[in-house]
Amino acid sequence: MDIRKIAIMGAGHGGLAAAADLGRRGFEVRLHARREETLAPVREQGGIAVQGVQAGLVPVPVLTTDVAEAVAGADLAMLVVPSVAHDFYARALAPHMRPDLPVFVNPGHTGGGLHFVRSLREAGYADPVRTCESVTLTYICRKTGPASVDIFSYVKNLKFAAFPGRHADELFAAIRPLYPEIALRSSVLETGLTNINAVFHPPGMILNAGWIEATGGGFLFYREGITPAVGRVTEEVDRERLAVARALGVPSASFLENFYQAGLTTRDAAESGDISRACIESEPNRSIRSPPSLDHRYMHEDVGYGLVPFAAFGDLAGVETPAIDALVRLASTMMGIDYAKDGLTLERMGLDGVIPDGLHRFVKEGRADG
Secondary structure (H helix, E strand, C coil), X not given: CCCCEEXXXXXXXXXXXXXXXXXXXXXXXXXXXXXXXXXXXXXXXXCEEEEECCCEEECCCEEECCHHHHHCCCCEEEECCCHHHHHHHHHHHHHHCCCCCCEEECCCCCCHHHHHHHHHHHCCCCCCCCEEEECCCCEEEEEEECCEEXXXXXXXXEEEEEECHHHHHHHHHHHCCCCCCXXXXXXXXXXXXXXXXXXXXXXXXXXXXXXXXXHCCCCECCCCCXXXXXXXXXXXHHHHHHHHHHHCCCCCCCHHHHHHHCCCCCHHXXXXXXXXXXXXXXXXXXXXXXXXXXXXXXXXXXHHHHHHHXXXXXHHHCCCCHHHHHHHHHHHHHHCCCHHHHCCCCCCCCCCCCCHHHHHHHHHHCCCCC
């Protein structure tokens, strides 16, 4: 499978970064956004202004709000959107999907591919589908304006899997020319239960809520916000995540090991066992400021589509997750949103009725009956 034409769905931080990076590297990029006002600054500027691992003004041949135009003739559809948007794009893509169009959920976080396929089926698409996903976004990046983005680095040793898993080798070979740092893992269960954003973003947001609201996010989220106390709560969340993975027979490593392997901290910090120190010594994250409010994807995505499915997998495995449950409850109270109900449940991942013994078969074959 030779991928040259790529439909990038989403024009936020990651979407602009992907369009600029891949466009600069010679791929034919189409960039889709839901609203024309999101694309207008790129049109007016004549492309995306990028700094960092790429530099300059990168033209984008196709800028569109029309899903059909974005994917027509494309070799790959790449969803570069928050997890909360996976359902929208599945339903928008359903009339235009075809069996020869793979979908790269970048990032999948926890259960992204499962959720996308469930929503695609609910929208009426019945033909074969191949998805793949990275556990986190392929870039450390931030938009610096409506048509500009800084790409600080690529994520290293980026965990990658496919759903159904029987397509993993084929999709890994196809995506690796785009992102050489991807590392094929056992299944989307392994990538999903390695979602580091869900481990440290919710404690960082919830325990810094007063500081965020008082300053409008006027501090460095990782270097100043992940204090020793916040780090200890993060460590407890990580212990529960690892217990769930072990009970389900899913390979996993600690937050600190994953953080280091992704190129996000120093070896000494990772080996110290101190999550706060690891965040302080995170060079790619050193200048990233706190979200300006609690109404942010670090809450909505990383609680509702991170901690909630962690707890759901815990229920499936018979493992209690009290720290995770407490954070979900606190976030729900703070935001007035019932994340446990409205987040990514087993049902929304298509896993309702799947028993633990059939889970690995399901993620490999796309069905529980083998």
